[in-house]
Amino acid sequence: MSAIDAGIVPQPKPESAAPSFYSGDQSLRGWLFTRDHKRIAILYTLSITLFFGLGGAAAAMIRYDLIVPSGELATEVYNKAFTFHGVVMVWFFLLPSIPVTLGNFLLPIMIGARDLAFPRINLFSWYLFVGGGAFVVAALWAGGVDTGWTFYTPYSTMFSNTNVYLAIIGVFVTGFSTIFTGLNFIVTTHTMRMPGMTWMRLPLFVWGLYAVSVVMVLATPVLAMTLALVGLERVVGVGVFDPALGGDPLLFQHLFWFYSHPAVYMMILPAMGLASEVISCFTSRRVFGYKFMTYSMLAIAVIGFMVWGHHMFVSGMSVYAAMVFSLLSFLVAVPSAIKIFNWTATLRKGDIRFTAPMLYALGFVGLFLLGGLTGLILAAPALDEFLHDTYFVIAHFHYVMVGGSVMAYLGGIHFWWPKVTGRLYSERLAKFAAVLMFVGFNVTFFPQYLLGYEGMPRRYHSYLPKFQELNIISTGGAVLLAISYALPVLYLLWSLRYGKRSPPNPWDARGLEWQTSSPPPKENFLHPPVPREAYAYDEPAL
Amino acid sequence: MNATVADSPLEEGRRAHLEEQFDEPAQQHSAASLGMWIFLATEMLFFGVLFTSYTVMRVLHPAGFAEASRHTDLLLGSGETAALLTSSITIVISLRALKLGQRGLATLFLLLTAALGTGFLVIHGFEYHSEWEEHLIPGVRFLQFGPHARAVELFEVLSYLLTGWHSIHLIIAVSVVLGLTYRVWRGAFGPDHFTTLELAALYWHLVDIIWMFIFPLLYLIGRAPV
Numbered sequence: 001m002s003a004i005d006a007g008i009v010p011q012p013k014p015e016s017a018a019p020s021f022y023s024g025d026q027s028l029r030g031w032l033f034t035r036d037h038k039r040i041a042i043l044y045t046l047s048i049t050l051f052f053g054l055g056g057a058a059a060a061m062i063r064y065d066l067i068v069p070s071g072e073l074a075t076e077v078y079n080k081a082f083t084f085h086g087v088v089m090v091w092f093f094l095l096p097s098i099p100v101t102l103g104n105f106l107l108p109i110m111i112g113a114r115d116l117a118f119p120r121i122n123l124f125s126w127y128l129f130v131g132g133g134a135f136v137v138a139a140l141w142a143g144g145v146d147t148g149w150t151f152y153t154p155y156s157t158m159f160s161n162t163n164v165y166l167a168i169i170g171v172f173v174t175g176f177s178t179i180f181t182g183l184n185f186i187v188t189t190h191t192m193r194m195p196g197m198t199w200m201r202l203p204l205f206v207w208g209l210y211a212v213s214v215v216m217v218l219a220t221p222v223l224a225m226t227l228a229l230v231g232l233e234r235v236v237g238v239g240v241f242d243p244a245l246g247g248d249p250l251l252f253q254h255l256f257w258f259y260s261h262p263a264v265y266m267m268i269l270p271a272m273g274l275a276s277e278v279i280s281c282f283t284s285r286r287v288f289g290y291k292f293m294t295y296s297m298l299a300i301a302v303i304g305f306m307v308w309g310h311h312m313f314v315s316g317m318s319v320y321a322a323m324v325f326s327l328l329s330f331l332v333a334v335p336s337a338i339k340i341f342n343w344t345a346t347l348r349k350g351d352i353r354f355t356a357p358m359l360y361a362l363g364f365v366g367l368f369l370l371g372g373l374t375g376l377i378l379a380a381p382a383l384d385e386f387l388h389d390t391y392f393v394i395a396h397f398h399y400v401m402v403g404g405s406v407m408a409y410l411g412g413i414h415f416w417w418p419k420v421t422g423r424l425y426s427e428r429l430a431k432f433a434a435v436l437m438f439v440g441f442n443v444t445f446f447p448q449y450l451l452g453y454e455g456m457p458r459r460y461h462s463y464l465p466k467f468q469e470l471n472i473i474s475t476g477g478a479v480l481l482a483i484s485y486a487l488p489v490l491y492l493l494w495s496l497r498y499g500k501r502s503p504p505n506p507w508d509a510r511g512l513e514w515q516t517s518s519p520p521p522k523e524n525f526l527h528p529p530v531p532r533e534a535y536a537y538d539e540p541a542l
Numbered sequence: 543m544n545a546t547v548a549d550s551p552l553e554e555g556r557r558a559h560l561e562e563q564f565d566e567p568a569q570q571h572s573a574a575s576l577g578m579w580i581f582l583a584t585e586m587l588f589f590g591v592l593f594t595s596y597t598v599m600r601v602l603h604p605a606g607f608a609e610a611s612r613h614t615d616l617l618l619g620s621g622e623t624a625a626l627l628t629s630s631i632t633i634v635i636s637l638r639a640l641k642l643g644q645r646g647l648a649t650l651f652l653l654l655t656a657a658l659g660t661g662f663l664v665i666h667g668f669e670y671h672s673e674w675e676e677h678l679i680p681g682v683r684f685l686q687f688g689p690h691a692r693a694v695e696l697f698e699v700l701s702y703l704l705t706g707w708h709s710i711h712l713i714i715a716v717s718v719v720l721g722l723t724y725r726v727w728r729g730a731f732g733p734d735h736f737t738t739l740e741l742a743a744l745y746w747h748l749v750d751i752i753w754m755f756i757f758p759l760l761y762l763i764g765r766a767p768v
């Protein structure tokens with residue numbers, strides 16, 4: 001199957017002359033009907049960037065409203081803004097972000113394959129994603145939804161008069177996109193690895209994608225079916241969540257969080273894998289405790305399915321159930337802490353290069369740490385009793401999802417940008433954007449910990465005057481954050497035309513993706529790559 | 543790539559159907575079947591939500607659910623079960639015949655499979671009809687009296703969700719099998735190329751197995767008067 005079997009070690013030549021996957025069919029058809037995972041990854045990147053912009057605009061409305069205690073916007077407008085922000089950011093940006101863009105692009109290359117196992121399903125997933133997004137945008141167009149992103153019953157079934165159907169259909173359809181992506185990744189990892197690429201040689205990014213795919217495949221159907229039940233209950237007027245029949249609105253919360261807690265890990269697991277790639281590259285060291293890193297990701301994926309009750313401590317739950325869910329939630333902290341320790345140990349005595357991707361990755365570690373630790377506070381029922389539904393919760397999950405996932409995503413974009421586009425960007429601007437994001441993020445969300453601790457409830461368009469100072473600081477931070485998101489869009493687009501051409505391996509990294517040209521040819525490798533131990537930074541690059 | 547084993551005509555036939563992202567026919571086959579198994583796992587979870595809801599509601603309203611299950615038609619339900627169980631055998635016989643190169647037999651048994659599936663749907667249609675007559679359609683045409691009327695309606699909600707979602711699956715399965723019948727008859731498949739039928743058979747079995755859970759839950763449990 002390859003030359004390695006014969007003991008020949010082929011040396012990849014500088015392949016700058018090789019035709020990249022951008023050449024070939026340049027027409028719109030060539031892109032919209034492509035089966036090349038690299039092109040599909042770019043379609044996804046454009047789509048999720050668009051949704052990020054929409055969700056960000058809604059966030060801007062929220063922060064604008066909260067400048068004054070009485071609220072700048074009308075109540076319904078505010079409710080629709082935070083619902084739209086949540087729905088779009090969770091399902092149309094955060095969940096897909098790393099897997100469908102960088103994962104789609106890199107997974108086959110990192111394991112030495114020509115494509116995913118099911119290229120046609122991959123393209124179909126993108127259409128489902130965009131189709132689902134269209135429904136959600138249509139819901140906004142038709143007047144918006146005010147249920148919050150959680151669609152709690154009986155509010156979503158009996159009381160809300162807004163366009164819940166459209167939003168539910170949108171999430172339902174995009175759920176299938178998630179399921180098919182997860183299925184594709186699992187099968188690809190199992191069956192498409194090149195000879196010599198054993199499980200324990202896989203980059204941690206591939207492990208992260210594998211773990212997240214398992215969660216996607218097992219959790220998403222539950223959400224889809226549950227939302228379908230909500231929709232049907234609205235149509236027929238009776239259903240299992242209907243208390244009038246003896247049904248149980250709380251059942252919805254159980255089913256919803258059975259999905260939505262693992263969904264948090266769908267956002268963070270790929271980010272963990274991604275950060276490992278970047279940190280080991282810019283310390284020029286093997287990732288400390290590789291095996292523990294893989295096991296801890298799998299452990300997070302598995303235990304993550306058994307902790308959903310921590311969202312319902314105050315919803316009406318027996319003390320004993322609360323104790324079990326609390327204990328299990330604390331258990332998730334163990335594998336998470338292992339990862340933090342191992343990243344830190346990788347840095348120790350490393351030859352650290354503070355490049356832009358590295359700054360993003362270090363920011364990820366710090367913010368994820370703070371988000372994770374406050375998660376422990378919320379996992380304790382006695383404390384959650386007071387902090388539930390306050391801004392403390394908002395700050396906690398934004399530290400994990402935005403500080404964690406988005407920071408890692410941007411780090412990944414900067415790390416692999418030369419590989420994907422073949423161009424180098426302005427390192428100085430990129431470093432500035434990374435630092436600005438770190439600062440802007442903390443200025444935005446740290447005050448929200450304090451607000452929550454003081455008792456400011458979430459989801460209201462107005463608040464007590466004593467909370468105003470911190471809210472103004474938070475809105476100011478959001479402005480910095482917005483600038484830090486806009487900057488990369490500008491200088492990365494600029495680099496497409498004016499950036500210097502990138503060599504195949506600009507960072508002196510070790511993964512298989514750096515053994516092919518930048519950007520890679522359509523079939524990914526012109527010469528079979530050489531699989532080695534992951535992160536062989538003590539050996540010379542190939 | 544390795545052309546050393548490509549001497550037998552069977553192997554050549556397998557290679558002719560190899561998609562470009564794969565290196566080996568065996569790799570393509572294991573990818574396809576692993577993909578199908580994962581898909582079936584997701585299907586289990588779709589139904590899992592309904593089974594969970596059923597269990598919770600049954601625990602909350604045992605008497606009402608027992609009364610409601612006495613409204614089901616045990617004879618028709620048993621007939622449906624028999625038809626579906628038999629269809630799982632016929633589709634396996636068809637797959638075996640295809641692997642042995644007996645195209646006619648494979649076509650015949652596929653047709654039989656589709657017929658049994660359709661039979662199930664027809665009998666179920668009769669059940670839906672009599673429930674319409676008895677005013678047992680929740681939310682649409684429901685009229686029952688007695689202390690458990692609300693719980694009976696809840697049971698019917700779950701019953702329609704379970705059997706409805708199952709029937710949609712069966713309709714898809716029958717359509718797929720009919721399409722495959724035509725293609726097998728035309729000789730599109732053979733001993734070197736049967737993965738599609740194998741995957742369809744896996745899906746068919748899943749639809750069958752799900753019914754094996756729905757049948758006792760709706761028709762049997764708590765039926766005997768206390």
Ligand SMILES: [Cu+2]
Binds near residue numbers: 260307308310311
């Ligand atoms: Cu949670």
